[in-house]
Amino acid sequence: MSIPHADRLTRLTVLLAEWQAVWRPLPFQSRRPPWAGHLPGLEQALLALSDEACERLQAAPCGTSPLAAWLPVAELGELVDLPDLAGGDAGLPASWSQHVGGRKWQQIEAFVPRVALAPGQSLVEWCAGKGHLARTLARWHGTEVTALEWQPALCDEGQALADRQGVAVHLEARDVLAPDVARWLTPDTHVAALHACGDLHVRLLELAAASGCGVTLAPCCYQRTAAEHYRPLSRLGRDLAGRQGLELSRDDLALAVRETVTAPRHVRRSRERAGAWRLGFDLLQRELRGRDDYLPVPSLAYGRLPETFAGFCRWAAERKGLTLPASVDWGAYERGGRRRQAEVRRLELVRHLFRRPLEVWLALDRLQLLEEAGFTVALGTFCERELTPRNLLLRASLPARACGTRTPPS
């Protein structure tokens, strides 16, 4: 039997609060995890994991896990087990995918049949980019779609695409955070948002709660917020978090989206190398400064990583005002960085375990905001995590409106 939303939120709040000293510390910042003394044997068990076991646990942290001897693996697994939100995976005509990237198209294919319109409702896409979703929704529902997007260049490109394909989409160059956007949201509107980030989807939910429009939302990037500290959106979320002492910073929110299974292999390899070099530099800087403290080094845009480890250390040292000695055994520090990376990856598994629970907690707080405004809300997944790890879907409407998904075009 499925767990009622409020119970799920309550139990997740308790667990996230109880274990925050375990999931919050970043293992690359300290040589020993701060929790090591409280959970005897856990650090050693993690460090002894094979590469295969580590990868398996990264991919499925709540599955069968040796961490269960210390951490509430089974309960977390139960609490993040959400249904696939039905809608039918009938498949859309391949011709509709023109000009849409392969993975994005698959996400749209999974998302669109799950958008349930009430009779007479018009459709709006929120933060539409070039309106790929809007074009598909317009074709699927046989109705005009208004697509709100902030960047005029994307609007122009998207409008040209829609016009060329003869699809009834109107792109509006709008900042969804501006006050006048409220006029697009009425009880006769259904708003679809695929991977709208932090404040952008929060704005949608707040306007929906006020206006009564229907919503189908796949939230993303919870940490993209103006506020440094998270204020739960729902009364229940605020109440539970206050009582349990669960305070989330913007950095904490980033944990919810730390899974990057969709990055291409060359990007992952480059990230891995950058990570090992950072840890190698960390070993070096601790010796140079004579202080066993982590020293944050700014991030580098993809493709800007120096070609060698020595080059990276020179760059990082300059940024941090450190003078490097004339001779450094670069090979030793680089190898040390790789060893440290293998350790950090294993110690990170405790954070992985709480990643999805945090994401589900944030989604439930969003759900609760709408329930408190009288909406009927469903939370589930719209695709496999291999397609996108941000696969949670919130579907909300006021009970007076009977919604229906439709069957695919023949």
Ligand SMILES: C[S@@+](CC[C@H](N)C(=O)[O-])C[C@H]1O[C@@H](n2cnc3c(N)ncnc32)[C@H](O)[C@@H]1O
């Ligand atoms: C992560 S993308 C999602 C795009 C599209 N829904 C998709 O799934 O491909 C977020 C989009 O939001 C747009 N955006 C960012 N801030 C915005 C704002 N204040 N108002 C409207 N759109 C905004 C960006 O330009 C970008 O196109």
